[in-house]
Amino acid sequence: CTARATVIGFSSRIASKTREEHMFLPSEHDNLTDAIQLQIVSSLRVTPAYVLLVSHREAQETLAVSGGTCFLDASTNDTHVVQIVQHPGKALCSQLILGARGLGSAVVTIQDIGLSPRVSTSSLVRVANVDWIQILSEEHISIMEGTTKDFQISAGTQDGQVFRGSQYKYMGIEVHLGDEILDHVNPSESLDGPKFSVKAAKTGTTSLYVSTKQRSGQRVLSQVINVEVYKPLRIHPEYIYLTPGASFVLSVKGGPKIGVSIEYTSLNVGTLEVQSATGKLSAKTVGNSTVRAAVLANGGTVICEAFGRVEVGIPVAMALSTQSDRLCIGCSMPIYPSVPKGDPFSFYETCQSYTWMIADQKVVTFQSARSWQNG
Known part of the structure; x- marks a missing residue:
C-alpha cells in the first residue's frame, strides 16, 4: 500500500472567553506532501512449535513457515542435537527441514531479516529414543479368512510424548507373526507410517506383535495381540x-x-x-x-x-422313502415318510403318530423305529 502525508496549512489557536477556534491559512506554497510504499505482511509463524524426532541418523522433520517476508534466516542453538538440512530460501521460503544429530533438546530460531526491526519465531526440537511402542487394538480380535486387517501403531517416550506419523519410517519397525495363519501384506517394504496390514490366510488362532530398535541396538517390543481367523459364517x-x-x-x-x-x-x-x-x-x-x-x-x-x-407351508402330497426297493429275507431296512419340499423335520412335532398299513404281512412285517434300533 501507499502511505501519503500532506500539510494543507498552519493553524493558530485563538482563545476567547467562550470557545477555541482553529484558523487554517490555505496557500499553495504552504502545501507539503510526501509518500512511501509499504508491504503489509502477516505475523511470522512456524508450525509445529514443538518437534519430536527419532534418534536416527536419517530422521528428518519439516517445519512450515508462514507470514513475514521471504528473507528468512534459520539457526539452532545446539548443532549437536539438530541440524538445519534445508534453509528457507527465496524459491521455497515456506518450509524448513531439520535433521536429528543426537539426543537432547534444541531451539530452532527463524528471523525475518526483510523487516525492520527484525522479527523472529522459534520451535523447540527434541531428539529422543523410542521407549515404548504399541498396537492400537484390543487384546483379542477375530478376522474372517481371506480378508485383510489394518493395524495402527503408536510409539513414544517415557514421559508420554508421542511421535508424529512422519517419524515411523525411521524406526525400523518389524512385524512378528506367530505362524502361517496370517500373512504380512508387503513384507519387503519398510513401514513408512504408523500402520501395517495382515491377511488372514487360513483358519486358526495365532498372535502378532511389532518391535523397533533404539540407536543403541536395544529392541523395544509391543504388546501381543491374539488373533482368531474364522471361516465365513x-x-x-x-x-x-x-x-x-x-x-x-x-x-x-x-x-x-x-x-x-x-x-x-x-x-x-x-x-x-x-x-x-x-x-x-x-x-x-x-x-x-x-x-x-x-x-x-x-x-x-x-x-x-x-x-x-x-x-x-402345507404339503399337498407325501411319499415313503426307502433305501432300496429290494429287501433280503431276514434283513431290516428303515422307511420313513417324506414330503416333496422338505424332510421328516419339516413336520416334526405336528404328527405325533402314524398309521402304517402293509398289504401282505406274510411277506414283510413292521417294527417301530425304537425296537428296530435296539435290534
Whole structure:
C-alpha cells in the first residue's frame, strides 16, 4: 500500500472567553506532501512449535513457515542435537527441514531479516529414543479368512510424548507373526507410517506383535495381540421347509468362537418365531421368512452375520422313502415318510403318530423305529 502525508496549512489557536477556534491559512506554497510504499505482511509463524524426532541418523522433520517476508534466516542453538538440512530460501521460503544429530533438546530460531526491526519465531526440537511402542487394538480380535486387517501403531517416550506419523519410517519397525495363519501384506517394504496390514490366510488362532530398535541396538517390543481367523459364517441349513406348528433348531457353521455370542432373529415374526439364544424355530402360519444369525462381541458389537430362508407351508402330497426297493429275507431296512419340499423335520412335532398299513404281512412285517434300533 501507499502511505501519503500532506500539510494543507498552519493553524493558530485563538482563545476567547467562550470557545477555541482553529484558523487554517490555505496557500499553495504552504502545501507539503510526501509518500512511501509499504508491504503489509502477516505475523511470522512456524508450525509445529514443538518437534519430536527419532534418534536416527536419517530422521528428518519439516517445519512450515508462514507470514513475514521471504528473507528468512534459520539457526539452532545446539548443532549437536539438530541440524538445519534445508534453509528457507527465496524459491521455497515456506518450509524448513531439520535433521536429528543426537539426543537432547534444541531451539530452532527463524528471523525475518526483510523487516525492520527484525522479527523472529522459534520451535523447540527434541531428539529422543523410542521407549515404548504399541498396537492400537484390543487384546483379542477375530478376522474372517481371506480378508485383510489394518493395524495402527503408536510409539513414544517415557514421559508420554508421542511421535508424529512422519517419524515411523525411521524406526525400523518389524512385524512378528506367530505362524502361517496370517500373512504380512508387503513384507519387503519398510513401514513408512504408523500402520501395517495382515491377511488372514487360513483358519486358526495365532498372535502378532511389532518391535523397533533404539540407536543403541536395544529392541523395544509391543504388546501381543491374539488373533482368531474364522471361516465365513453360515446358517445351517440355509433353507428349510416347515409345516405350521413344526419346530426346528438352527445351527451355524464358521464364524468366530472366542468371546462371542450368537443372536437369532426372524424378519417375519408373523410367520415364524425364533428363540434368540438357541435358534429354535417355531412355524406359525403359511408364508416365508428370513432368519438372521449375528455373532456379537462382549460389548454387543456385531462381528459378522448370516441369513437363511424358511418357508412355511402345507404339503399337498407325501411319499415313503426307502433305501432300496429290494429287501433280503431276514434283513431290516428303515422307511420313513417324506414330503416333496422338505424332510421328516419339516413336520416334526405336528404328527405325533402314524398309521402304517402293509398289504401282505406274510411277506414283510413292521417294527417301530425304537425296537428296530435296539435290534
